[in-house]
Amino acid sequence: MTQKLTGVQRFAFEMVKGLLDIYKGEIKILIPPRDIDSSYDVADWPIKVIGKLTNTLWEQIDLPLFLIKNNKPLLISLVNTAPCFYKRQIVSILDMTTFVNPAWFSFKFAHYYKLVVPLIAKNSLKIITISEHSKSDIIKFINIPSEKVEVLHCAVSDKFINKPNMEIAQKDFFNKKGLTVGQYILGVSSLDPRKNFQSLIEAFLTINTRLPLVIVGSKGKAFADNNLKSLISDHDNIVFTGYVEDSELIQLYQSATCFVYPSLYEGFGMPPLEAMACGCPTIVSNTSSLPEVCGDASLYVNPTDIKGIKETIELAISDDPLRKSLTEKGDRRYKKFSWESSCYKLNDIIIQNLI
Template identity: 45%
Template structure:
């Protein structure tokens, strides 16, 4: 039996979950060049152009969930199927499943009704039937144990890491930018962030929100809220190259999310030499350690106070930058793929 990867994520836009799948897949292939990514027979997202098509096998006449549930089990028969992007076939025993978080259970009101119902049906079943479960933090591991009843011994934590594209350039001059990055998902808590920013009357600063609305999330109503705010901008989706430049220019990065399985943007900001403010909940303290300023995400006043404290304290900014650059070195894709290889070998593949 060999190993194949569920490559459905290659048809999707490159965001947090897909980045985890992509970075591990391309490194796993370098270790074992017999491994292939199975994908629907449709064009792949251009974000993955650096992946050689020699390792991609397009098959079938279906797409999306139908391809994953109906065709992929047949295409991967007699193989170990590696699923790195949350979803997986229901009727496949020999597989590894990755669950990034349980937001669909913990905050179902943030998602469309159809998405929340589908995930609530799918995830518990694929987790139960899989040989091993992967997740991205010890926080998420505890969530899976407590809410899905999975034995801790069946769960392996494999951290996210930061792409080498995100780097610190001391020659780039900081600008009066407060930056937030993430999908326009109610769970990201952007409404409270905007209220906090308005409360501070920072007329010399611009709040940039990088992200876009997805059909899986309930409407966050952000567009209506900022319609008359000239210093709040929603950029939409940015490429990595565009995002790096914005991280480097920002004087402050803030991530007030109320629930995360990992939370990659704070590490990206640290890698680019930007002071970071994050919520004091979920996985974020585990990920950010002592390299971030923590706020209560449920308090507009506390969010505003955090922004003000960091912006007004040059010494604190330098301290957070220094600690952030050190912190991000703890997370590498090389270490993560080694853990993944160990899991595969433990299963006898």
């Protein structure tokens, strides 16, 4: 909760929200001594600030010491890392990106994760992950028994489903961004090299269209530098918004001609489902977990095939019946995933391990 509400953090937020409904006053949320980010609505949550350290030192020293001093309660760690040697815990490992390609990350981040993730996995009671694809990668890279890993799918948060009438807000928002409703191509994610925005930009620049490309996202310290911002700044028809709040993101999804997600690797891939929930046709990579998540509701591209990405975008922006069909399929597809069902499955895992 001290970081922006994006993929990993959104999974943790939705799981905790669901568990609070189930357990009422039986849960404590432990955080380091840092400010909670403004993107979280947690005013009534049972949050306890512990320790004096931050980041990995808090996680590996302050947190386990607090737990040991307080009768070793069951710890649920939901953000891809956890104390290495605390054994009474259920941990989330959402993907194996640092094992698949360490070059996507800073040297320090990649090597830290490659050191601690196997220790966390082997010392925990249970591992939860977010797709069958991620489960197979965990088993492959860490040599963990299949029965130790459970899949809890991500879903679309309620605010993307129960959308307010955005008509008035849209006018002000789009005027501010210099955009026209329904006349742009959209990409949303962190500016992480594996999200492959460079291929999207290269493909876009070969398309004969007046539609701008809008890229939404921010770059974290963990990621390797890919000079994406300098590439974006060279072209007037590419709009970079940086991080936006969910209310603005919903407007961008609702009003895009199509959404493109050419990621090289995903543990799940929430943005395509969010786009579907907002009625936006989607184009995604044919890699990792994305076919598992998107089913028949997306157009698929090879993320390394610039010409293929270009041709698929051209098809999507020129074919009205196709976009309508994708929108209808997307509306059915995102409903197959539910935070509530994943929370109840997590609760079953907790009950089995409360020994």
